[in-house]
Amino acid sequence: MAKMYTLDKKLLIGSPEIRIGDEVFPVDDREKNVKKIMKLFNEAGKDDMDKADEAFKLAFGENYKKIEAMDMPFAAYLRLQELVIAALTGEDPDKPEKEETFPEEERS
Secondary structure, eight states: OOOOOOOOGGGTSSOOEEEETTEEEEOOOOHHHHHHHHHHHHOSSSOHHHHHHHHHHHHHGGGHHHHHHTOOOHHHHHHHHHHHHHHHHTOOTTSOOOOOOOOGGGOO
């Protein structure tokens, strides 16, 4: 009998959300939108901060203007970048990355 692979329904409905203060903003994590964002970061010629702003516009849509108007501190802006990437990829932003392990003889 062949193996069956299933795409979980919870991945197909709803969108991730990011809370900023008391407001909750949905993040557009549709495939086409994420591809646009990935393409944006592969383009040459634009400053990385400009790219991040463009990515926010794509991720938050009309809500971007509200977020931009918050004029948040730079540390908060950087954390928001992390949260957006985590929301787009479905990862937990607070979970540490997997540590690499090396065989005992390579550590010396």
